[in-house]
Amino acid sequence: MATLMRLGSSPGCLNFNRLKIQRISSLVSVHPGKFCDALQECTDTRDIKRGLQFHCQVIKLVGTGWLSLWNKLLNVYSRCGLMTYLFRVFNSMSERDIVSFNTVISGYTQRGLYSEALVVYSQIRTSGMVPNSISLSTMLKACASVTAIERIQQLHAEGLKCGLNLDKFVMSSLVDCYFKCKRLDEARVAFDEIDLLDIVSWNIMIAGYASNDCHEQALETFMHMLQAGMSCDSFTMTSILGACVQPNHLKLGKQLHAFAMKAGLASETPIGNALITMYSKCRDMNHASELFFRIYSANIISYTALIAGFIENGMNEDAVLFYHHMLDQGVKENEYTFASILKSFSSLSSLQQGRQVHARIVKSGFESDLLVENALIDAYSKCGSIMDAQTVFVGMINHDKVSYTTMIGALAQHGMGKEALELFEAMKVKGLHADDVTYLTILSACSHSGLVDKGLQIFQSMSKLHSVKPRREHYACIVDMLGRSGRLGEAEKFIKNVSVESDAYVWEALLGACRIHGDMELGIRSAKKAVELGQEKDAVHVLLSSIYAEKGMWEEKCKVRRKLEGNALRKEPGSSWLEV
Structure with missing residues (x-):
């Protein structure tokens, strides 16, 4: 009752609450089961004030009986995010069933309290009960969120022991968990253990491969699904279109576009958005732009996808123009739109326009969004204002x-x-x-x-110490670091010692250092190595010709230049932006 007093202390409010309590009391006196319906209504409408009032009456009129009623009350607190009340009610219950445990586990998982969810799950066995499909699928979601792979494997074994491999919902959740933890082989094993595959299972498998950049496997799985006689839905199409991310995938992407049209799915907005992204990644912005204007009901995702496509293809001015067109249409940005358009202004080194977008971010309430804040740091830095970047970083809550x-x-x-x-x-x-x-x-x-x-x-x-495997870029960075400081011999020795002699990337880095310090002999050797290994980029030839020019070897310089022109290579002209 003290809770009710806190909810409103004015005489009018108290009278109103008394009328509510009288109505609630009469409801319980008729049949406590009808109370469950009323609590469900509180859950659906997220009416926590009314839920607290019901709680008081449950204690007063029902006591500790009617387990289903207490489970409904748990669900109210779970859905409304009152974890303290959820914990107290759960601990005070003299009787619990698997629904009680699942409700609490789900509440903790939805709020990111994964450790607490694990503790409650472990109590199911000690209470003499057996986890069901909902228990396992909810816990799998919690473990995937914290990449607890050992715990996922334990749940996998537990599910098989309980015979839950026959449950498509549990096994599909398990497949999804393994993909989120980058364990593709285990995901495949779990998928093969599903007795009866449905469209959800296939979709999770295709999306899992696509999200882990295993595009060929995603396409292969899609073909197997069709061969198995399964009909695809919109989720299938958006997932498989996400596997077409390179220019050489354009032909396949167009085939999938035709397939979607034949299946009657192309008119759906999510499919249209996925097609825009596919054409953008395949470097076909003409089709991406045309497709946008054919979408029946374009949404903010549609606009953001096309803006991101322009930026990804280096068409920053087009991205800015389309962004302003979006604003003219009265469409409001979301966090992804802001993060995308900030990249465009950073590429254009437009500090003033970047600050204008920052003002819109604050006005729209996205100033504390982590994705947007990270994009602001990058934008301010690339626009030359390190102080603004530092101000954003220091002011971040997380x-x-x-x-x-x-x-x-x-x-x-x-x-x-x-x-x-x-x-x-x-x-x-x-x-x-x-x-x-x-x-x-x-x-x-x-x-x-x-x-x-x-x-x-x-x-x-x-x-x-940290088990991070170096990539070719890391080796090239070390070569560049040693080369910049004049330690060219040490840089060449490093290349040989770490067995990256067959990587043209590191030889190009060494060539750049030779250009700085005028080491013609090592520079020529590095250039030859880079070309032998297939690095026919214009940069290699330009650097080598510069070394020859600085040493006065004009004939050799002309030979390199002629080779550059003969191979249809050309030096990309430099450019800079000046804001006026």
């Missing part, structure tokens, strides 16, 4: 790995190597684990700031 990586890259870009190193250490203190992108960023910072020894130390630690 930071993730991307926030730190973006800010470290911003500091590196502005020659603030020591500050980048300090932030890298602060990231580790906070408990955020650096990934390969973070390490590449901090190595670049060390390279451009002359912090060679520190860079080498970080490179050694990334694989030995």
Whole structure:
């Protein structure tokens, strides 16, 4: 009753509450089962005030009986997000069933309280009960969110032991979990264990492969689904279209477009949005643009997909024009729209327009969105305002790995190597684990700031201490770091010692260093290695010709230039933006 007093203390409010309580009391006195319907209504409408009033009357008039009534009450608190009340009611219940446990587990999982959900799940067995399909599928979702692969494997074994491999819902959830944890082989095994495959199972398999960049496997699974006589739905089409992400996939993408039209799915907005993205990634912006204007009811996702497509294809001016067209149509941005258009303004180095978008972000209430804040840091940095980037970073309530990586890259870009190193250490203190992108960023910072020894130390630690496997970009960054500092011989020795001699990328990095320090002999050797390994880019020939020119070897320079022209290669002209 104290809760009711807190909800309203004015005489009118108290009289109103008394009338409600009288009506509730009469409802319970007729039949407690009807009380369940009233609690369900509170859940559906998220009416927590009325739910609290019902709670008082349950205690007063029903007591500890009627388990289904208490489960309904648990569901009210679960759906309304009152975890403290949920926990108290659950612990006070003298009797519980599997529905009670599932309701609490679901409530914790929906609020991101995965450890608490695991604790409650472990109590099911100790209470003499057996988890059912809802228990397992909910827990699998919780484990996937924290990448608890060992726990997922335990749940997998438990499901098989309980005979839940016959439950398509559980097994499909298991497949989805393995994909989210990047365990593709286990996902395939779980998929093969499903006795009767339905459209949901196939869709999860296709989407899982596509989201893990296994595009060929996604397409192969799609073909197997059709061969099995299954009919695809809109989710199938959006998933398989997501596997067409390269220019050489355009023909297949057009075939899928025709397939969607034949199946009567092409007119659906989600399919249209997926097709816009597919054509954009396949470098066919003409079809992407035409398709947008054919969508019957374009939404913010449609606009954002086309804006992102323009940006991805280097058409930043078109992205800005289309963004303004969107605003003229009265369409409001979401967090993905803001993050996309900020990339365009950063590429155009348009600081003033970037600040205008920032103002719209604040006005729209997205200033605390993590995705948008990270995009703002990147935009301000690339527009030349490191102070604005730092202001955004410092003002953020939450930071993730991307926030730190973006800010470290911003500091590196502005020659603030020591500050980048300090932030890298602060990231580790906070408990955020650096990934390969973070390490590449901090190595670049060390390279451009002359912090060679520190860079080498970080490179050694990334694989030995933190189990992050170096990629070709990391090796090239070390070569560039040693080369910039004039340690060319050491850079060449590094290439041979780490067995990356067959990678043209590192030889191109060494060639760039030779150009800086005028080492013609090593430069020629590096250029030949890069060309032999298939690096026929214009940059290799341009760098080599520059080395010859600086040494006064004009005949050799002309030969390289003629080869550049003969191979239909050309130096891309540089450009810069000046805001007026």
